[in-house]
Amino acid sequence: MADDNPTGDRRTADRSFEVEIDDVLEEDEGDGLFDDLLSGEPIFENKEVLRPSYTPHELPHRNEQINNMATILVAALRGETPSNILIYGKTGTGKTASAKYVSQELENTSRKYDVPCEVEYINCEVTDTQYRVLAQLANTFIDQNREFIRERVEELEGLRERALDDTDALDDTDFSSVREVENAIEQREEDRAEMEEVPMTGWPTDRVYSVFFEAVDYVERVAVIMLDEIDKLVEKSGDDTLYNLSRMNSELTNSRVSIIGISNDLKFTDFLDPRVKSSLGEEEIVFPPYDANQLRDILQHRSETAFKADALSDDVIPLCAAFAAQEHGDARRALDLLRTAGELAERDQADEVNEEHVRRAQDKIELDRVVEVVRTLPTQSKLVLYAIMMLEDNGVHNINTGEVYNIYKRLCDEIDADVLTQRRVTDLISELDMLGIVNAVVVSKGRYGRTKEISLSVPIDETEAVLQADSRLGDIENVAPFVQARFDSE
Numbered sequence: 001m002a003d004d005n006p007t008g009d010r011r012t013a014d015r016s017f018e019v020e021i022d023d024v025l026e027e028d029e030g031d032g033l034f035d036d037l038l039s040g041e042p043i044f045e046n047k048e049v050l051r052p053s054y055t056p057h058e059l060p061h062r063n064e065q066i067n068n069m070a071t072i073l074v075a076a077l078r079g080e081t082p083s084n085i086l087i088y089g090k091t092g093t094g095k096t097a098s099a100k101y102v103s104q105e106l107e108n109t110s111r112k113y114d115v116p117c118e119v120e121y122i123n124c125e126v127t128d129t130q131y132r133v134l135a136q137l138a139n140t141f142i143d144q145n146r147e148f149i150r151e152r153v154e155e156l157e158g159l160r161e162r163a164l165d166d167t168d169a170l171d172d173t174d175f176s177s178v179r180e181v182e183n184a185i186e187q188r189e190e191d192r193a194e195m196e197e198v199p200m201t202g203w204p205t206d207r208v209y210s211v212f213f214e215a216v217d218y219v220e221r222v223a224v225i226m227l228d229e230i231d232k233l234v235e236k237s238g239d240d241t242l243y244n245l246s247r248m249n250s251e252l253t254n255s256r257v258s259i260i261g262i263s264n265d266l267k268f269t270d271f272l273d274p275r276v277k278s279s280l281g282e283e284e285i286v287f288p289p290y291d292a293n294q295l296r297d298i299l300q301h302r303s304e305t306a307f308k309a310d311a312l313s314d315d316v317i318p319l320c321a322a323f324a325a326q327e328h329g330d331a332r333r334a335l336d337l338l339r340t341a342g343e344l345a346e347r348d349q350a351d352e353v354n355e356e357h358v359r360r361a362q363d364k365i366e367l368d369r370v371v372e373v374v375r376t377l378p379t380q381s382k383l384v385l386y387a388i389m390m391l392e393d394n395g396v397h398n399i400n401t402g403e404v405y406n407i408y409k410r411l412c413d414e415i416d417a418d419v420l421t422q423r424r425v426t427d428l429i430s431e432l433d434m435l436g437i438v439n440a441v442v443v444s445k446g447r448y449g450r451t452k453e454i455s456l457s458v459p460i461d462e463t464e465a466v467l468q469a470d471s472r473l474g475d476i477e478n479v480a481p482f483v484q485a486r487f488d489s490e
């Protein structure tokens with residue numbers, strides 16, 4: 001490049017580059033890596049609309065639940081404390097989307113009427129200990145308080161300037177002299193300096209709680225704390241957080257706190273202290289699964305912005321809705337299916353998405369799920385699954401627990417893993433059954449008692465690939481010959 005352009009003139013260099021690119025395009029027109037992909041008719045208008053991160057503006061078939069929530073939360077706009085709400089429903093039934101929609105509306109209206117009301121959202125799957133929940137809330141309120149102080153100090157400084165010129169400016173205020181205004185400014189500045197953010201670890205929990213308490217009570221407001229996946233918090237760290245939050249109102253002076261808990265697990269309240277249970281469940285709202293017709297409406301609605309006109313053949317939406325309705329009426333699954341079908345059509349450079357793409361998308365999603373479940377199994381469960389897989393691979397049908405256990409023990413020897421008891425292995429097989437990876441049916445053997453007959457319910461090749469990708473299980477390959485030998489000798 002330096003020889004072609006000895007003067008170092010950038011414009012000349014750029015121009016020669018342009019020429020080279022043009023030459024390449026002219027020669028290979030249509031054959032580039034991306035050309036083929038770009039050449040098909042685009043299927044999507046805006047794919048983002050189908051992603052889980054997108055918040056829809058309208059939520060068909062959730063009016064009743066949304067109105068219920070609004071009727072309870074309107075108390076906050078009257079300066080009263082809204083009842084706590086517990087929202088239940090299976091995954092993908094629109095709990096989070098509806099609760100977030102209502103919160104946004106609540107905050108918008110509170111701004112409109114200048115009533116201090118805020119909603120703080122916490123995902124307890126991520127923020128799963130009392131310390132973290134309280135620290136996150138404390139820091140959020142500290143930020144808001146600092147902003148409040150900044151605005152207040154600005155107002156007071158303006159007032160001070162005006163009062164210095166003309167003391168009448170203090171008429172109709174709480175101050176009778178400029179000195180008092182200055183004291184108020186100093187006081188706010190001191191408050192700001194004292195507000196210390198909570199570090200993400202390291203403090204005793206009661207100190208975090210008291211910082212949070214003071215931060216929330218610093219100004220008059222209603223704070224709605226939305227705890228999504230609340231069952232995860234209780235599972236991981238008990239009900240102390242909920243106990244502390246639910247008894248706060250009796251001690252707060254300026255502010256009020258109300259809780260919205262969201263859960264997939266209908267039974268999690270069984271583990272709560274009865275006081276927490278009754279306080280949290282003051283109002284309960286259930287989100288039932290969607291049926292196929294409702295899913296169809298939801299998909300229809302979204303597809304209008306997500307896809308180009310005429311990009312979907314007529315049977316695509318009904319089929320996606322029917323598949324997702326079989327899976328406990330999960331709107332997330334329905335949307336995933338529609339997006340994946342669109343992506344497969346795009347990859348095929350088809351002009352439209354058809355039924356075949358939906359069926360392939362269903363298989364792909366199911367396989368992705370299996371791969372993910374298998375990949376994240378603990379090593380012992382992987383060994384049990386490996387043993388079942390090897391038996392199937394060697395043509396054994398109606399596998400029983402004893403056979404699995406024998407192979408499992410050898411696999412453990414091979415990789416130096418602890419050997420569990422047969423009883424534990426039987427439990428692990430039941431867990432694999434519940435995850436839908438194997439199928440274990442109990443069959444009666446007459447007077448010989450009962451036994452389990454086990455078979456793999458997932459595609460063997462993909463499962464094997466995932467298991468072998470595990471660094472501990474990767475060496476197992478050379479066990480195959482002795483498995484074979486065992487059957488030959490039987």
Ligand SMILES: Nc1ncnc2c1ncn2[C@@H]1O[C@H](COP(=O)(O)OP(=O)(O)OP(=O)(O)O)[C@@H](O)[C@H]1O
Binds near residue numbers: 051053089091097298
């Ligand atoms: N009535 C609806 N209209 C439009 N989209 C919906 C509706 N219900 C759910 N969705 C969409 O389905 C997806 C899942 O919804 P959401 O996250 O609210 O479910 P969830 O009940 O909170 O599930 P999880 O318990 O798994 O968190 C989101 O992308 C959401 O936008």
